[in-house]
Amino acid sequence: MKDKFGMIKKGVLLSYLEGIKDNVRGESYKNILKYFYPEYISALVIYSALHLLDARFISQLKSTSIYATVGVTATLLHLVIKSAEGFSIGSVILGGQHNGAKNYQAVGRTLVDSFWISVIIGTLVSGFLYFNAYWIYYLYGVPAKMINIGVPFLRLRAIGVFLTFVYFALISFMRGIKDTRTPMNIFAMGAMIFIFFDYALIFGKFGFPELKLQGSALATIIQYSSMLLMAFWYIFKDEKHKKYMINIFDPFKEFSTVKKLIMLSWPVVLDKATIASAYIWLGTMLAPMGKLALASFTVIKDIERIAFLPAIAFAQVITFLVSNDCGADNFDAIKTNIKKVMLLTAGFVSCCILTICLFPKFFIHFFDAKHAFTDFSAKVMPILSLLVFLDIFQLILSAALRGTGDVRVVMWTRFFICFCCFFPISYFISTLPMQDNLMKFILVYGTFYVSNAFATFVYVSRFRSDDWKASVLRKFNDKNK
Numbered sequence: 001m002k003d004k005f006g007m008i009k010k011g012v013l014l015s016y017l018e019g020i021k022d023n024v025r026g027e028s029y030k031n032i033l034k035y036f037y038p039e040y041i042s043a044l045v046i047y048s049a050l051h052l053l054d055a056r057f058i059s060q061l062k063s064t065s066i067y068a069t070v071g072v073t074a075t076l077l078h079l080v081i082k083s084a085e086g087f088s089i090g091s092v093i094l095g096g097q098h099n100g101a102k103n104y105q106a107v108g109r110t111l112v113d114s115f116w117i118s119v120i121i122g123t124l125v126s127g128f129l130y131f132n133a134y135w136i137y138y139l140y141g142v143p144a145k146m147i148n149i150g151v152p153f154l155r156l157r158a159i160g161v162f163l164t165f166v167y168f169a170l171i172s173f174m175r176g177i178k179d180t181r182t183p184m185n186i187f188a189m190g191a192m193i194f195i196f197f198d199y200a201l202i203f204g205k206f207g208f209p210e211l212k213l214q215g216s217a218l219a220t221i222i223q224y225s226s227m228l229l230m231a232f233w234y235i236f237k238d239e240k241h242k243k244y245m246i247n248i249f250d251p252f253k254e255f256s257t258v259k260k261l262i263m264l265s266w267p268v269v270l271d272k273a274t275i276a277s278a279y280i281w282l283g284t285m286l287a288p289m290g291k292l293a294l295a296s297f298t299v300i301k302d303i304e305r306i307a308f309l310p311a312i313a314f315a316q317v318i319t320f321l322v323s324n325d326c327g328a329d330n331f332d333a334i335k336t337n338i339k340k341v342m343l344l345t346a347g348f349v350s351c352c353i354l355t356i357c358l359f360p361k362f363f364i365h366f367f368d369a370k371h372a373f374t375d376f377s378a379k380v381m382p383i384l385s386l387l388v389f390l391d392i393f394q395l396i397l398s399a400a401l402r403g404t405g406d407v408r409v410v411m412w413t414r415f416f417i418c419f420c421c422f423f424p425i426s427y428f429i430s431t432l433p434m435q436d437n438l439m440k441f442i443l444v445y446g447t448f449y450v451s452n453a454f455a456t457f458v459y460v461s462r463f464r465s466d467d468w469k470a471s472v473l474r475k476f477n478d479k480n481k
Contacts (some may be wrong), residue, residue: 122164157220397456
């Protein structure tokens, strides 16, 4: 069987095995890991370590209602952060393609336009969260006590949301030019700032007031303000960035750049928001089981995120590798890099999942000072942790398709899976008159990962059809346009 470009196509397994052994095309495993480790540390900081440490501090307040409120809020903030990340992915893709083509001035224009788009969108999203905090918790269906706890907390976090949007716009520029070490260093310094203020403001240490839950939100604002300043300083003070001719106060100079950013970004935002909204949906499906089920949902989600971190980091890597290869018309390297990254991702995630499955109570007890939900969570965690493995390949393949600019395929695939598969099936299960909450919890939660696994088949078919390659050639072959 031949593809559109006259190449004889091999079976999926044979093609994969040949790709992971290819030492000629694509990046070496050493180079991929060189890009991976800074991204992993960054992902560890922004998506997991700080959140888990913050959850640990909050758990020491010994209030299940407060801990469950933070968990519910986290699902909403995860949606917002993934949306902000989606806007930044458009800049990574476009900036990476221009960088691969050595069109450095266009890279600078991409940064400036992305920055101001993020300022506008971040303002709108933050304002919505701030002024609608009460109704957000009300629609969640949580108890009144949790609403009273959550409203002032979410309003403070809304300010941090604005800073997050702007910060991601700056980081996307660095990733687009293959600089993963600087974001890692900024994340690390921001992490130390957050840890200090989080501890000091929650518990009233070092002369600071004891603000409890509000202290956590204020620490986030301080953290992102600091990281923004560091990112600005690095971008505008480093001599090697002068070739990009960045003028931050001259936005929207070329409508074509703005249009490309929006066209690349909105499908990514929608598909990331669709997946992130699934966690909100899970919370609403589990809420009728009570605060202990919500607390279990929170701790399982947070611990599983640790296992998933290598996949998140490798997804960032494959996006900018593919986008740079597209800009350089180096199509032979793209599939080889994807196969190597999938192999590495499977290995790293497997190690994390095995550790969690062997010692579930150890990890859960870290967040359950009252021993209220440890036993329930420990019974469901090994099963759900194994299901996480179903999700990793679709994550890598979707990130690779974004790197080619083929963002709408990912968007529609995820939209269909969530709204036509996961949402209705999980809702049906939640309405079943089951007396065993343990089994009901597993079935509702597990439906999310099983549904996502179907996306893998769609993305593999897309790459094997070579439709993605034809799309890239149409969009980016003429670099003068």
